[in-house]
Each structure stands twice: as C-alpha cells, then as structure tokens.
Amino acid sequence: MQIEEIFVELRQRGIIDHRIDDWIPLSGGTLSTVYALRENQQPKLIVKMNDPLTVRLESEYLKFYKSIPLFAQMIQVHENYEYFVYTYQTGEATYPRKHKKAMLHRLVTQLINHTKEDPSAEGYGYQDKPSPTWQDFLLLRYGWAQETLERVLSAEDHKFVEQLIRNTPESGRKYLLHGDCGVHNFIFEQEQVTGVIDPIPTIGEPLYDLIYAFCSSPDSLEPETIEHAVKSMDGGLYHLSTLYADVLIGLYFRMATCIVHHPQDLEEYLQAWNIWKMKVEKE
Structure with a gap:
C-alpha cells in the first residue's frame, strides 16, 4: 500500500482525525x-511498512510489552499485516557517547x-527464522x-570464539x-535513554540484549561498565x-557489524577485544 491509501484508510476508520x-x-x-504522521508539522504517529511477517512480529512485540514506557504504544495493525501504526517518541536518535554505565x-x-518468557515461542534466535537451539543461533x-573478520583476527581467535559458543548451553529459557x-x-x-525502537524479535536469555547494548558502541567497554x-x-x-x-x-559479533557500518570504530x-580475551583466558 502507498502512504496516501493508508492515510485515507486511517481517517475512514477513525484512527486519525482532521x-x-x-x-x-x-x-x-x-x-x-x-x-x-504530523499535526501542525509535529510528528504524532509512525506508520511502518514491511513484509507481512516482519510487520506481524514487530507489532506483536509492542503489544507484548505495552506496559514498558521505553517502547512506543501500538495504535493499529493492518489486518493483512501490510503496515502498523504506533506513537511517535520524541528525542534525539544520536548517542552522545557519555554516561554509558x-x-x-x-x-x-x-x-x-521486565522481559518475559514467551510460552508460544518456537526455537531460538530471530523469530522470523528460528534456530533449533540457542547454540545453533x-x-x-x-x-x-x-567471514567478515577473517583478515582482522587470527585463525586462533576465530577458533577460540567458536569453542566458546560450542560451550554454551544448547537450550534455555525462551524470553x-x-x-x-x-x-x-x-x-x-x-x-x-528515553526510548527504544525497531526491535528484531528474538528468543533467548535477557543477558543477550544487555551485552548487545554494551557492545553496540566502542566507548566505555571496560568490564566494570557492564558488571555494574x-x-x-x-x-x-x-x-x-x-x-x-x-x-x-558479543564483541566478536559487533566487530563484524562495525566493519560493515562503522569501520572507523574498529581500532x-x-x-x-584484547582486554576481554585476556579476561576470558584467565577464567
């Protein structure tokens, strides 16, 4: 659907007014x-379009966590999952690289x-393409x-991470x-931080989201930051x-993403990486 069609449809259904x-x-x-969608040039609502499976999973995620203030509130989802509508969150989308702790x-x-287990979850990892086990994910x-880090880290480093993964539990709780x-x-x-947007609904342990956040920027990656x-x-x-x-x-995964999107952060x-590898080797 085009935004013009969606706008008319939302008007006809009383989701938005004049x-x-x-x-x-x-x-x-x-x-x-x-x-x-704006009122007097001020954003009020967001219309998001994607393939039906993505729309369904994202909209269901927002419904599942409707009581968490950091998330937008779901307003409407199209019956065939062509789009969904949710509240606009004010603020800046640029991380100030301060106060990470x-x-x-x-x-x-x-x-x-406030993360909850999903009793209906099948498999682990990304909900749109679940893996049989957490380790498989x-x-x-x-x-x-x-593949992305092949020329950045040594063969020994790659094998080390692979072995760490193979030592993780195959299954666990499905949050x-x-x-x-x-x-x-x-x-x-x-x-x-006052808002969190654009989920990729995933089944696993809550620590995964915390480590993801910790590793998502190259500043303040000292152990005490995440330990706190x-x-x-x-x-x-x-x-x-x-x-x-x-x-x-998590740091290994993030470095690969960094090379693709923010190569200037690699150093x-x-x-x-060297600090954390030493800590793991001492354990």
Whole structure:
C-alpha cells in the first residue's frame, strides 16, 4: 500500500482525525518504509511498512510489552499485516557517547528486568527464522562474523570464539528479546535513554540484549561498565559465571557489524577485544 491509501484508510476508520494533516518520510537504519504522521508539522504517529511477517512480529512485540514506557504504544495493525501504526517518541536518535554505565543501568531497570518468557515461542534466535537451539543461533551469527573478520583476527581467535559458543548451553529459557538492542535504536533526551525502537524479535536469555547494548558502541567497554549493569538485573536473569565469555562472543559479533557500518570504530573495538580475551583466558 502507498502512504496516501493508508492515510485515507486511517481517517475512514477513525484512527486519525482532521488534526493529523500531513506526513513525511523518515530515513534511518531500518529496512522498513517509515512515515511520520504530523499535526501542525509535529510528528504524532509512525506508520511502518514491511513484509507481512516482519510487520506481524514487530507489532506483536509492542503489544507484548505495552506496559514498558521505553517502547512506543501500538495504535493499529493492518489486518493483512501490510503496515502498523504506533506513537511517535520524541528525542534525539544520536548517542552522545557519555554516561554509558548509567545508560545500561537504566536499560536494565526499565526494560530488561521486565522481559518475559514467551510460552508460544518456537526455537531460538530471530523469530522470523528460528534456530533449533540457542547454540545453533549463535553459530549462525558466528558464520557471518567469521567471514567478515577473517583478515582482522587470527585463525586462533576465530577458533577460540567458536569453542566458546560450542560451550554454551544448547537450550534455555525462551524470553522474548528486542534482538537489536543497541545505541543506534535508542532515543535520548538530556543525554538519557528515553526510548527504544525497531526491535528484531528474538528468543533467548535477557543477558543477550544487555551485552548487545554494551557492545553496540566502542566507548566505555571496560568490564566494570557492564558488571555494574549486571548487578542491577533481577536474580535468575543472568549467569555471572559465563559473563566474560558471553561478552567476548558479543564483541566478536559487533566487530563484524562495525566493519560493515562503522569501520572507523574498529581500532577501539580491537583494543577492547584484547582486554576481554585476556579476561576470558584467565577464567
């Protein structure tokens, strides 16, 4: 559907009234087509279009976590999942690269501690293409990362990460995770995270989202930064004994993404890689 058709349909169904008088396209990292519906040139609602499976999974995620203030509120989803509508979140989409420890603490207390198990979940990892086990999901991510990092890390490093993954439990609890919980999907006001957008619904352990956030920017990657956040997690949501290995795996994945999207950050990530690898080897 075109935005003109959607606009008329929303009017006819009473989802929007005459005060919403125009729309503008939004750009960003998402693969969806996104528009802001505006009132007096101020964004009020978001219309997001993608393939039906993606629309269904994202809209169901927002419904599942409708009580979490960091997320937008679902307004409407098309019956054939051609689009969905949710509230606009004010703020800046640029991470200030400050106060990472406080940001992670807020993320834990406002989001991760409210993560719930999904009793209907099938498999692990990305909901649109679930893997049989959690280990299979990590190995899937490893395959792409290994190819991308082939000339960056040594063969010994690649084998080390693969072995860490093969030492992880094959299965576990099935929590519904954000799946792309990085600073590129955070909204900030006064240098504080106030919103989280664009989930890639994923089934796994809550620590995955925290490690993803920690590794999503190259600043403040010292162990004490994430250790402080982990201490704020509700008991039972993490396994402290495997934290360092899990972080090294997450850092490995993030460095591969960095090469594709932010190659200028690679040197900082490599410095952190050496620190974390030493910690894991000492364990």
